[in-house]
Amino acid sequence: MALELRAITKRVEQVTHIKETSLLLEPGRFNVLLGETGAGKTSLIKLMAGLDRVATGQILMDGRDVTGMSPQKRNISLVHQFFVNYPHMTVFDNIASPLRVAGMAKSEIQGRVEAAADVLQLRPMLHRRPHELSGGQQQRTALARAIAKESTAVFLDEPLANLDYKLREELREQLPELFAGRGAVVVYATSEPAEALMLGGRTALMQDGRVTQFGPTAEIYRRPNTLVSARVFSDPPINSAPVTKSGDRVELGHGVGWQLTGPAAALRDGTYTVAIRPNYISPVRSEAAFVPMTGTVQITELSGSESTAHFRLGAETWVSLAPGVHRYHVGEDHEFFMDPAHCFYFAPDGALVA
Amino acid sequence: MRKVNQKGWLFVLPVLLLVAFNALVPMMTVVNYSVQETFGNNQFFWHGLGWFEQILRSERFHAALGRQFLFTAMILAIEVLLGVIIALSMPRKGFWVPFCLVTMALPMLIPWNVVGAMWNIFTLPDIGLLGYVMNHTLGIPYNMTQDPLAAWITVIVMDVWHWTSLVVLLCYAGLVSIPDAYYQAAKIDGASNWSVFRFIQLPKMKQVLTIAVLLRFMDSFNIYTEPFVLTGGGPGNSTTLLSIDLVKIALGQFDLGPAAAMSLIYFAITLFVSWLFYTLMTRHDVK
Structure with missing residues (x-):
């Protein structure tokens, strides 16, 4: 399973939000989108997720054209910067919600939810509601939902930005192994160069709605192809x-x-x-x-x-x-x-x- | 040992005085009247709970109370339902938002007695727009000064016209405070419109709805000006709501004792029902 963007663009009322972008994102490794706020990371994720329509270009999943397909049919998951869980549902129901909508058998839902909860250490919290959880637990619930759903693509849009320092470190360490071997394309947006370096995988540098460079993270750090890329991927500023x-x-x-x-x-x-x-x-x-x-x-x-x-x-x-x-x-x-x-x-x- | 600072009383005193003068003192006056009989000349005689007993047994009171509950129940049902539907169908961003908001707020800006007078003229069979169109163009007999049913419908439509906006605006405020991310999550899950309403929008609107229901209950239960100007409680006594009846007793017949007792009963009912609504609507909330 691979996610391919072919010359996609996005315009809102004549203003170009995403300039012509082509990317081939592969499963198995983290694909990091690195750029400042406003660089177009979230816009690009919304296009890949199907929440927004591209102006031109094609999006392919596993070679299949999904350009006009609804997010539900694309079988994807999205984890936001702030914690999005259904407030009146228990953690169990939150994790199970996409499976229920898909009409899965009860016993299978039970199994999948528990497996995902185990991976994310949410077992004791399954019957609590989101507001009874800490920020880290809420975000883990959102991650568990993505895992239980066995999506073909998982988009993490600055998922750690609202967590305090210690939790962020802890969860960042877990993230790569969490998705390893699941066969999903994982896209991780961040504005912190250090985070991209720690996650490894591949990085796409973004600036002004454009991907300026894409390749193995360490390689890009060592050889930025333009001054812009060098500036994006340096903290403190180069x-x-x-x-x-x-x-x-x-x-x-x-x-x-x-x-x-x-x-x-x-x-x-x-x-x-x-x-x-x-x-x-x-x-x-x-x-x-x-x-x-x-x-x-x-x-x-x-x-x-x-x-x-x-x-x-x-x-x-x-x-x-x-x-x-x-x-x-x-x-x-x-x-x-x-x-x-x-x-x-x-x-x-x-x-x-x- | 902690030193107790008595200065705190100084800060509370102004509020205490204010509340005493605008609430406690008038209320105690009413309590005072309610247990006494007077024949004028500022002479008062102890009457115990006699007035309360009389009011509670009075068929006239029962009828007015019944009408009051019917009125409030009907406008609550219509306004809450309609308010939620309108709020849901209003645009959440773009050019039309300010237009819709201002249009919605307009009826609420009109003084209550003007609303009554407006609707009174509006429904006159010979010159009112609605009255004329109903009777002469559509051929439907409609005269709310003679037909109790027509009077009731008019009073209710008037209140719905005047106050649905309040529910709309409160619900709308609740709706726009829902981050886009929730709708995106629903889209990704493939949730139906009903699920989005039931599991995202309704929970978010619940708190503002509680406030809307409480406000609309209290206001409609104490409503006086608009129906008084519109129908004067008629035809007959068919639209004599509690407050209209109360004013008739107190100022029309100058029966201060019974009117005071009725006020207190009225107050107690309003308080009790408000408490009931609040408790029922917030009982599932976890602190």
């Missing part, structure tokens, strides 16, 4: 600045420049945009190849064992994220060191060139 290349050197200005090695050295001379993740800029020069850059410290944050500093260099604000506790003085100049081996170079049109 640093970027214009540079001039001539010969085997690039100059950032303000006395910062470095020697190029590898494919970047082979680039034609001209202006490029360099981008580097904050964790490759450190106040410590651990290698001789690191490029020194001095900037005025503006904001500092200390989160546990990591130090973040925002510093100004010319027109750009740079962010450094380094392990360990470092002392910065706001308003004073501080020397940072950048690892040039982890720089991305983008052409003026935004495409990755090295």
Whole structure:
């Protein structure tokens, strides 16, 4: 079973919400939709689920055209960011509701609901009502409904966003194994890059109603194909600045420049945009190849064992994220060191060139 | 040891005074009248529970109370049902929403005595639009000043016209507060329209419906102005509801004692039925 989008678009009153998108989503691994709020993740999910109609293009499930089919016939499940359960029904009835609508035999419903409840540790809560449950339990009920239904596609639209930190961690760990081996296509929308990395699988980066890149999550993180993709998939935000290349050197200005090695050295001379993740800029020069850059410290944050500093260099604000506790003085100049081996170079049109 | 701060009383005092003057004092005056007999000259004689006994045994009271319950039951049944149906069929987003809301709110903005007067003129057989069309165009004899049935129908239609909007607006508020996600879930489950109503919309409307029923019960049970202006309780006594009868006794006949006793009985019934409704409609709610 695979879910395929062929050049689909979505328009609402002449405004394009989803620009032409083609994707082939496969079962077995998580398919993560990563993008900021408003990037079109929910719109895309609604199209795949059949809650909205595409303007153009085709949606295929297992090679079968389902473009005009109702959500019920597509046999899908959708778990929302906030907890959607029928308020006056018990947890059991909530999990059983799609099976009952489908007219399944009572004994089979019983078996399926209990199996799903066991997986999600809801057995003791089966006879409670949603408002007697914690947020985590309510969301697990919604997940159990998706599992009991044995849907061919499961859409999780930021399902952990409304849970508190600990529960989120716990449930995120469980999620991949929960759906492993069920043969369903799992689509998981999130706005947090870290979440995509933890879930693994494949990631589709979304920006302005468009999928900018799709592929194995780690690979995309290592090689974003455009500056936009790099920005979407970086938290804290990736640093970027214009540079001039001539010969085997690039100059950032303000006395910062470095020697190029590898494919970047082979680039034609001209202006490029360099981008580097904050964790490759450190106040410590651990290698001789690191490029020194001095900037005025503006904001500092200390989160546990990591130090973040925002510093100004010319027109750009740079962010450094380094392990360990470092002392910065706001308003004073501080020397940072950048690892040039982890720089991305983008052409003026935004495409990755090295 | 906790120190008790007596300043709290200062804060409660204004409300206490207000409530005393607008509720407790007038009510105690009524209680005072209800146990005494007066022949004017500000002379009062103790009469015990005599007035209460007289009212409770009076056929006139029974008849008015019966009419009152009939009226309230009918308008509640019609207005709640109609209100829910209209609220369900109103658009939930888009251009027509403000139009529908304002149209719905209009009847409620009209003063009660104007509503009565409006309907009175509306139904006049010779010059009223409704009266004329019924009698002269459609050929259906309709004169609510002579025919008790016509009077009843008119009073009820008038109340439905005036107050269904309240139920509509309350239900509508309940409906729009349902997140889209619930409808999506129902769509994915393939639930029928009836299931969506029964399991998503009705539970969400239940609380506002409780308020709507309570408000409409109390208002309709105490209704005075509109039927008084429309029919004056007639023809005969056919539309003399409790409040109209009460005013007749108190101000028409100036029987202060019986009127006071009747007021208290009236009040007790209103209170009891309101409590009953509230308890019945919220008994399944879990805290």
